[in-house]
Amino acid sequence: MGENDVSAGMHQQGRTEPFIELVYFVLDGDTLRLDSRQFAAATPSGKTIAVAKAALWLNPLVHGSDPELGDLSLELRGDGSVRGRDNYPQQKKTVYRVVLAFDQALPEQFDLRAPDVWLKGTRYPVRIFGFRTFPNRGLGLCE
Numbered sequence: 001m002g003e004n005d006v007s008a009g010m011h012q013q014g015r016t017e018p019f020i021e022l023v024y025f026v027l028d029g030d031t032l033r034l035d036s037r038q039f040a041a042a043t044p045s046g047k048t049i050a051v052a053k054a055a056l057w058l059n060p061l062v063h064g065s066d067p068e069l070g071d072l073s074l075e076l077r078g079d080g081s082v083r084g085r086d087n088y089p090q091q092k093k094t095v096y097r098v099v100l101a102f103d104q105a106l107p108e109q110f111d112l113r114a115p116d117v118w119l120k121g122t123r124y125p126v127r128i129f130g131f132r133t134f135p136n137r138g139l140g141l142c143e
Contacts, residue, residue: 001117001124003027003093004078008112008129009141019067020131020139021057022114024096026078033118034074039100041110041131049110052100060097072098108133 004027011021022039026032039052055069078094100112109132116125130142 001032001119004030004032004117004119006114006117006126008114010139020052020100020112022098022100022112022129024076024098024117025093026076026096028078028080028092028094030078030119032076034072034076035115035117035123037072037074038115039098040113041102041106042113044111046111046113050102050104050106052102055099055101057097057099067099069099106131106139 003025005025007023007025009021009023011019024032037054039054041049041052043049054072056072058068058070059065060067076094076096078092080092081094109130112129112131114126114129116123118124131139132142134140
């Protein structure tokens with residue numbers, strides 16, 4: 001995917017519980033197209049445990065406020081906006097932060113499967129992100 005990238009992690013903002021966040025970095029001028037809006041927690045064998053409701057995080061730079069969420073588009077355009085550039089102010093990338101909410105409790109260990117992305121007619125699989133509950137820390141991303 002060149003300079004375009006996807007990462008995942010845990011985040012907390014305002015009074016909310018920590019939540020799973022995926023971050024899409026889209027090079028200005030490019031468009032990533034999500035294959036679907038299905039983000040799933042799965043067992044290591046690939047069996048789906050739960051499907052998340054995905055939303056676009058609209059105010060990631062407003063520290064201390066509760067997250068404002070909007071609809072997640074299938075097309076993520078590198079449009080030069082400064083949305084989500086708290087850590088990357090000089091890069092020529094547009095940052096999209098996607099928040100995931102599951103309608104059931106998740107096990108202590110699971111894999112997060114995100115939809116594949118398309119860039120310039122080529123399909124790219126997104127890596128599988130492993131999560132587990134760590135002692136004294138709670139849910140986090142395995143490295």
